[in-house]
Amino acid sequence: MTAEINVQHIGxxxxxxxxxxxxxxxxxxxxxxxxxxxSGSGKTTLIKILTAQLxxxxxxxxxxxxxxHEMKRADHKSRFGLLTDNSGLYKRLSVEENLSLYKDxxxxxxxxxxxxxxxxxxxxxxxxxxxxxxxxxxxxxTLARALMHKPELLFLDEPTSALDPGNTHxxxxxxxxxxxxxTTIFLTTHDMAEAETLCNRVAFLHxxxxxxIGTPSELRLRHSDQSMVVELTSGEQHTLxxxxxxxxGKLEEWMRNQLIxxxxxxxxxxxxxxxxxxxxxxx
Amino acid sequence: xxxxxxxxxxxxxxxxxxFSRNYAISTMVLMPLFLAFFYQSAGASTxxxxxxxINMTFAAVTTFIQACLIAEEKENNTLRSLMMSPASMxxxxxxxxxxxxxxxxxxxxLTMIILGFTPANLLILIxxxxxxxxxxxxxxxxxxxxxxxxxxxxxAILPVMVxxxxxxxxxxxxxxxxxLEVLKWLPSAQLIMLEEYSAAGQTSDVGIALAVITVWTIIxxxxxxxxxxxxxxxx
Numbered sequence: 243m244t245a246e247i248n249v250q251h252i253g254x255x256x257x258x259x260x261x262x263x264x265x266x267x268x269x270x271x272x273x274x275x276x277x278x279x280x281s282g283s284g285k286t287t288l289i290k291i292l293t294a295q296l297x298x299x300x301x302x303x304x305x306x307x308x309x310x311h312e313m314k315r316a317d318h319k320s321r322f323g324l325l326t327d328n329s330g331l332y333k334r335l336s337v338e339e340n341l342s343l344y345k346d347x348x349x350x351x352x353x354x355x356x357x358x359x360x361x362x363x364x365x366x367x368x369x370x371x372x373x374x375x376x377x378x379x380x381x382x383x384t385l386a387r388a389l390m391h392k393p394e395l396l397f398l399d400e401p402t403s404a405l406d407p408g409n410t411h412x413x414x415x416x417x418x419x420x421x422x423x424x425t426t427i428f429l430t431t432h433d434m435a436e437a438e439t440l441c442n443r444v445a446f447l448h449x450x451x452x453x454x455i456g457t458p459s460e461l462r463l464r465h466s467d468q469s470m471v472v473e474l475t476s477g478e479q480h481t482l483x484x485x486x487x488x489x490x491g492k493l494e495e496w497m498r499n500q501l502i503x504x505x506x507x508x509x510x511x512x513x514x515x516x517x518x519x520x521x522x523x524x525x
Numbered sequence: 526x527x528x529x530x531x532x533x534x535x536x537x538x539x540x541x542x543x544f545s546r547n548y549a550i551s552t553m554v555l556m557p558l559f560l561a562f563f564y565q566s567a568g569a570s571t572x573x574x575x576x577x578x579i580n581m582t583f584a585a586v587t588t589f590i591q592a593c594l595i596a597e598e599k600e601n602n603t604l605r606s607l608m609m610s611p612a613s614m615x616x617x618x619x620x621x622x623x624x625x626x627x628x629x630x631x632x633x634x635l636t637m638i639i640l641g642f643t644p645a646n647l648l649i650l651i652x653x654x655x656x657x658x659x660x661x662x663x664x665x666x667x668x669x670x671x672x673x674x675x676x677x678x679x680x681a682i683l684p685v686m687v688x689x690x691x692x693x694x695x696x697x698x699x700x701x702x703x704x705l706e707v708l709k710w711l712p713s714a715q716l717i718m719l720e721e722y723s724a725a726g727q728t729s730d731v732g733i734a735l736a737v738i739t740v741w742t743i744i745x746x747x748x749x750x751x752x753x754x755x756x757x758x759x760x
Binding site (some may be wrong): 387 | 529531532534535536538539546603605609613757759
């Protein structure tokens with residue numbers, strides 16, 4: 243597989259404050275890669291570096307194999323889409339007028355607007371002025387704008403932070419479909435459920451450093467206490483170590499007597515792992 | 526140089542829609558017209574008076590509107606979104622200037638009609654007015670890029686308005702205060718002098734006045750471009 247994003251020992255500091263410190267990772271073509279970290283951990287700084295909005299002090303970074311400082315060239319800019327917390331929409335214009343501007347800037351056919359609006363479930367709001375939209379609707383229009391040109395790579399900075407569960411589900415479905423069609427997705431979030439639902443791989447960023455990286459199941463396994471919980475029909479719960487003969491013996495006995503109600507492995511969530519590694523939660 | 530007419534047109538249309546719905550800014554075009562009506566009814570007859578509403582148009586319409594359009598884009602973070610699109614710096618700057626350029630030429634033409642002003646050589650004056658328009662647009666871009674909000678831009682523009690629209694009047698005081706001689710090098714003063722030379726048939730002086738305005742324009746555009754490139758990145 244080709245690395246769509248390649249970051250080697252990137253460092254960035256602002257007037258003595260270290261935002262990113264020796265960050266290295268790569269994102270393969272077709273992946274959905276999640277950067278998890280609390281606010282101020284350096285997630286947005288990294289997206290800005292990768293999209294040539296900010297220079298880094300140390301290390302090397304490339305997108306599509308092109309050094310990031312060259313990403314501001316028009317032909318490279320049309321290869322990626324970007325959604326940030328600042329919508330960058332024109333409030334006096336309607337949803338359609340906003341998208342129409344970007345349709346022309348990306349030189350897309352007229353039906354691109356319809357497709358993008360359908361993707362974010364906003365066809366009915368096309369004539370509405372942006373100033374009249376809710377925060378969640380604005381986020382959906384911004385997302386529509388980011389993916390209207392069907393980019394090879396999509397940078398999403400907290401893509402569902404202002405959305406209700408129904409629309410979040412709709413967006414997840416759409417992002418997965420987009421990914422199946424070949425779009426690589428790089429997203430930052432502090433929502434562990436979002437990362438678990440969407441991402442093939444995740445990295446934990448804390449105080450500018452990558453603390454862990456891997457697939458959600460790899461991380462869960464790595465930080466699991468290797469135990470399982472058995473709930474009996476009486477409601478009693480037993481935590482048993484995995485791969486030990488005593489566990490097998492007990493299980494055999496309970497099964498013989500048909501006492502088992504439920505069994506599950508005692509795996510931590512991504513949030514638990516983050517807490518274990520950094521000593522703080524993701525919010 | 527990467528230039529796309531389609532992208533420039535898209536930005537122009539967007540700006541037109543925004544401008545027509547923003548009455549705080551769009552009503553500014555009426556100011557020089559009112560001034561022209563006032564001077565016409567007061568019996569304006571000298572070049573200094575004819576050019577007062579014209580130079581006012583450049584400062585209060587061209588520079589002010591351009592600065593506000595840019596500052597508003599910055600304030601709402603839409604400028605960064607434009608910069609992140611495939612539109613090049615040239616597409617954005619020309620697209621964003623086209624509306625103000627057209628409005629300026631229309632208002633200046635109306636002002637001249639209201640004042641009943643007939644230039645000595647229409648072609649030369651039109652050339653000078655067009656170059657001046659580009660200069661004041663550049664000045665507006667600089668003001669807009671330097672400030673963070675529309676409010677800040679509308680304050681930052683005040684000294685520009687005073688210096689460039691009223692500056693030429695200071696030439697009259699140059700005999701008493703020689704330091705004011707410097708005001709004759711302002712593009713607004715050169716515009717009046719160009720018309721004086723044109724009426725007197727002093728072709729070489731017309732060329733010098735046109736060259737001075739052009740130099741101002743080139744410097745302003747260079748500064749605006751450097752500033753724009755800096756604004757494409759965070760610091």
